[in-house]
Amino acid sequence: MAGGTTQVIDAELAQVRQRLVGIEGVKLEASVRELVRVSVYVTEQKQVTIHLMFPENYPHQPIVVELKSKSLSFKLLDGLCKMCDEEARKNVGQRQVVLMVMFVKTFLQENPLCVCNEEISYIKRNLVSEDDKVILKQKTSQIVIKVKQGSYFMNLRVTVPNDYPVHQVQCEIEDCNFPPLLKTFFQAQAIEISRQCVQPPLKKKPKDPPFQPKPSLRPVCEFLIRDCCKRYPKEACQLCKDNVLSEDPEAPTREPKKRLERVYCGHLFHSGCLNTYMKTPPFIGGKKCPGCGCQIFHEKWKVSPELAEARWAHKQARQRELAEVVDFLE
Ligand SMILES: [Zn+2]
Ligand SMILES: [Zn+2]
Structure with missing residues (x-):
């Protein structure tokens, strides 16, 4: 049989059945001497099932807590379980079931970023360096990220909405x-x-599975940190191979010719280098990024290959004319 004296447990179970009724998002699913099972629902992504078992000598021993969730990560549940254990230890000698349920519910409410716990770990592990900062602001459900590369920096403020990942994060370059x-x-x-993480593409392919919103925190941070802040300070012009961003x-x-141009694929060029390249043949099939x-x-070079060809021919003709004039003068 379960530990503790049955009278103590029965009395607490009676209290649990009374106290947990009518608490929003809390549902008592089982309350027998062997097990109390309670589901806690804060949002679709913030829901946990709590299993509580009375140990020998209860309540003079901490109650045993197990957590299950379809939406929260294993690592987060593991951490939360350890916190529950500590909390139970602080309350030995008292009735612990209702305390534990409220502890878990409060945690889910006060730590809205728990829904992207795995993404945050990924960012810390893979996207930022030692000198960079990732600051969690649970009160406002925001993450402040400060990243550097050489003499360049970027400070981001990401807000995680309550119904994340159904709605996307709002990311602002502060x-x-x-x-x-x-x-x-x-x-x-x-x-x-x-936006693309949460909205289906306009043109749906018939064989595509039904669209599901995806977590957007990691893709947005991969782009802004890895593909922008860490990349561009070192980026060379695709034509002359010199750095494009100024050291300072x-x-x-x-110098106008050294000004920065960014093209569709994300590569950088010097304005002058790109201009020469775009106006020099071959034009057939369009100009490709080297x-x-x-x-x-x-925008600046939005011309068809035919027009570019015509312009090139015109320029060549003009140069020949000039050359002939020069010949004539000699
Ligand atoms: Zn260049
Ligand atoms: Zn390119």
Whole structure:
């Protein structure tokens, strides 16, 4: 039989049945001497089933707690279980069932970031360096991330909504010293990446499985930290192989030909290098990025191969004319 004196346990079970009725999100599923099972629901992603077992000598021993959840990570449950154990130890001698249930419920309510616990671990392990900072703000369900690369930095504030991952994270670049052109692109693309995690594509392929919203924290951070902040300070021009961003963020180059251009694939170029490349044949099949082979899309050079060809021919003809004039003058 279960430990503890049966009278003590029966009295507590009677109290548990009374006290847990009418608490929002709490459902008593079983309450017998061998096991009390309670489900706690805060949101779809924040739900836990608590198993409580009375040990020998209860309540002079801490109650035994096991946690199960379909949505929360194993690591988080393991940590929470240890916290429950500590809490139970503090309350030996008293009735512990209701205390434990309320402890778990309060934890889920006060730690909204628990739903992205695994993603946060991933960010800390794989995306940031030792000097960078990842600060969790459970009260406001936000994560502040401060990352650096060389003399460049980026400070992010990510808000995790209550119904995450059904809705996407809101990610804001609070501060950074990247050129405005890049910052605008970083921010817009981050919004787009997070949107794509939760909204089905407009063109659905018939064989695709039904769309499911995906967690957006990790993809957004991979993009902003790994693909932007850590990457661009070191990025070379795909044509001349010189660095594109200035060594000193406060002193960007004034030379027009050395100004930064970013193309669709994300590679960087010097304005002058890209201009020459885009206006030089071959044009057939469109101009490709030498770095990755992607077609180059850019506002400034939005011309068809035919038009580019015509312009090239015109320029060549003009140069021949000039040369002839020069010949004539000699
Ligand atoms: Zn260049
Ligand atoms: Zn490229």
